[in-house]
Amino acid sequence: MAASYFLVPLYATFQFSLQMQRGQWSFEAYRVVLGDQRFLNTISYSALASLAAIIVGALIVVPTAYWVRLKLPRLRPVIEFVTLLPLIIPPIVLVFGYIRMYGSSSLLPLTVSDAGTNLLMVMGYVVLSLPYMYRAVDNGMAVINIATLTEAAESLGASRLRTVLSVIFPNLRSAIISGAFLTFSISFGEFVLASLLNRDAFGPYLVLIGQDRAYEPAALASMTFALTWGCMVLMQLYANRKPGQRLLPRLFARIKGKSQS
Amino acid sequence: MSYLSISGVTKSFGSNLVVQGFDLEVERGEFVSLLGPSGCGKTTMLRIVAGFESPSAGRVVMSGEDVTNLTPNKRRVGMVFQSYALFPNMSVFENVAFGLKIAGIPRPELERRVAELLEMVGLSALKDRYSYQLSGGQQQRVALARALAPRPRVLLLDEPLSALDAQIRVSLRTEMRQIQRELGITTLFVTHDQEEALSMSDRVVVMNGGRVEQVDVPHRIYQAPATRFVAGFVGALNLFEAKVINAAKGTVALSGVEIALGRKVPHKAGEAITLALRPEALRHGGLEDCDVVLPAILSDVEFLGSVLRLRASAGGATVMIDSFSTAGTAPPVPGSATTIGFRASDLLVLDPVPAQAG
Numbered sequence A: 001m002a003a004s005y006f007l008v009p010l011y012a013t014f015q016f017s018l019q020m021q022r023g024q025w026s027f028e029a030y031r032v033v034l035g036d037q038r039f040l041n042t043i044s045y046s047a048l049a050s051l052a053a054i055i056v057g058a059l060i061v062v063p064t065a066y067w068v069r070l071k072l073p074r075l076r077p078v079i080e081f082v083t084l085l086p087l088i089i090p091p092i093v094l095v096f097g098y099i100r101m102y103g104s105s106s107l108l109p110l111t112v113s114d115a116g117t118n119l120l121m122v123m124g125y126v127v128l129s130l131p132y133m134y135r136a137v138d139n140g141m142a143v144i145n146i147a148t149l150t151e152a153a154e155s156l157g158a159s160r161l162r163t164v165l166s167v168i169f170p171n172l173r174s175a176i177i178s179g180a181f182l183t184f185s186i187s188f189g190e191f192v193l194a195s196l197l198n199r200d201a202f203g204p205y206l207v208l209i210g211q212d213r214a215y216e217p218a219a220l221a222s223m224t225f226a227l228t229w230g231c232m233v234l235m236q237l238y239a240n241r242k243p244g245q246r247l248l249p250r251l252f253a254r255i256k257g258k259s260q261s
Numbered sequence B: 001m002s003y004l005s006i007s008g009v010t011k012s013f014g015s016n017l018v019v020q021g022f023d024l025e026v027e028r029g030e031f032v033s034l035l036g037p038s039g040c041g042k043t044t045m046l047r048i049v050a051g052f053e054s055p056s057a058g059r060v061v062m063s064g065e066d067v068t069n070l071t072p073n074k075r076r077v078g079m080v081f082q083s084y085a086l087f088p089n090m091s092v093f094e095n096v097a098f099g100l101k102i103a104g105i106p107r108p109e110l111e112r113r114v115a116e117l118l119e120m121v122g123l124s125a126l127k128d129r130y131s132y133q134l135s136g137g138q139q140q141r142v143a144l145a146r147a148l149a150p151r152p153r154v155l156l157l158d159e160p161l162s163a164l165d166a167q168i169r170v171s172l173r174t175e176m177r178q179i180q181r182e183l184g185i186t187t188l189f190v191t192h193d194q195e196e197a198l199s200m201s202d203r204v205v206v207m208n209g210g211r212v213e214q215v216d217v218p219h220r221i222y223q224a225p226a227t228r229f230v231a232g233f234v235g236a237l238n239l240f241e242a243k244v245i246n247a248a249k250g251t252v253a254l255s256g257v258e259i260a261l262g263r264k265v266p267h268k269a270g271e272a273i274t275l276a277l278r279p280e281a282l283r284h285g286g287l288e289d290c291d292v293v294l295p296a297i298l299s300d301v302e303f304l305g306s307v308l309r310l311r312a313s314a315g316g317a318t319v320m321i322d323s324f325s326t327a328g329t330a331p332p333v334p335g336s337a338t339t340i341g342f343r344a345s346d347l348l349v350l351d352p353v354p355a356q357a358g
């Protein structure tokens, strides 16, 4: 029952997207969308921005969460609260804050240049995805008991850097990847930040198309949905993978078996 | 100088004094246990030796080198944790090889050494497994092999058996001790389990509230406890209140009966004194060589297989008696009258309860 609330409109959207040519099913709408240069531009811009947000976010979150767990465990509730703030503060407040702080008349006028505005948007995405990235990484650390593993490595002679590279990071890989997929799904179709900073991103494009076309938006929505689900599935696969296992064990085994026979 | 020397170590976390004036000399190849109730500072002391905590005062010296200010990765100590702490991203082989790789041991020698250690802990067949594919006992064996691989100066074990179930706990403790003897590695072992400490150690350090109560060989800890705390913590006790008659001669009055302890007591005449008896020092039946014999009523009989544990009331007190069960004889029934006795020389004299609390 509950699923039908969700599945029926989804199915309707998908079906509608196939009806661009009168009287027959076709992927015409998809062809039009994929042939649109603006679509390709915005989608690659947004993908790039999301990727940047993932890298910056991971570089901030992983060392912070590690240090807090190792040296400042009493500060954990505080940090946790701080990382939750982006869920409480609406993005619109965030972006107006940014424009005031980094506007043309401020000390650090980021918005006057293109690169500066891009940077601002990426930082905004980092902030928006912070709750998810932090939680993913922190949970990953909780599962493997980071403090004891660090001590075990150190008593075996490893330096702090060596410990992070050969013990902590490999054991957090699936957690970081989960956080990355979440970050991606948040920032890829994001609208408020991108449009108020006047960026040519996928979110604003989606809205624009929605206003003056009929079939293409349905096609776009279906594709975006498929992409999001693709992310979720990959995330699950990574999250549940055990060390020493391939990502798709059965598939790999079958390919291997065929190539040998 | 001894191989591992801990002198005057004190550690406080904020205002919480956790270890106070800890002194210990450990000889090369010796197996020494730190025994005490939970929270008495055992782990903290071990972590100070490992270098994970730095002492507020005092020194730690290993094979003549003062390591007090050395970081853990420079100390060459092996550590085994209660929670195993194997690296989940590495196979058994890689776990054991980790320390050797860091030490820059060339591959052929590294492989030989890992194989040798896995053989020693009986896990050669599982070298490609990961920690999630191993039982607790197997994981702890890997952890032991991993700690031993880089030939540490001192092996530190923090309750390594506490997370295991009873059967494996007992078999692994024998095995660990065998390996320790074979390698002759100097070992500090932390436990709250008196049986573990007494059965495994060359010497036992009994700790309470951050202080050392007694350092001695296991049978002395049990038979000649230095303090009331040690007596009560290690093994079960029957306690008796008595009065000193003559301190120099060692005569006391126990519920109106004069008993000669056969040794001096550190009290004045007329003072109250606490005497203690191990349950196995009390007998029922076969009382020929007992100096003190009392009539008693059996209140409870527990048949534990090889041991018979009786509770009896005598002279207004309830006492515990352990004896071997004899083949072909049924255990006595509760409620029956009997005679119990003991030798005065088996009585332990406990230090007086401190007058003021604190």
Ligand SMILES: Nc1ncnc2c1ncn2[C@@H]1O[C@H](COP(=O)(O)OP(=O)(O)O)[C@@H](O)[C@H]1O
Pocket (backbone or CB within 6 Å): B013, B016, B018, B036, B037, B038, B039, B040, B041, B042, B043, B044, B045
């Ligand atoms: N990092 C720490 N910060 C504050 N207090 C600690 C810390 N580590 C241990 N303690 C305190 O020190 C005392 C002794 O702890 P511990 O050495 O773990 O005892 P044990 O191992 O004998 O059970 C406990 O009261 C504990 O709360």
Ligand SMILES: [Mg+2]
Pocket (backbone or CB within 6 Å): B039, B042, B043, B044, B159
């Ligand atoms: Mg402890």
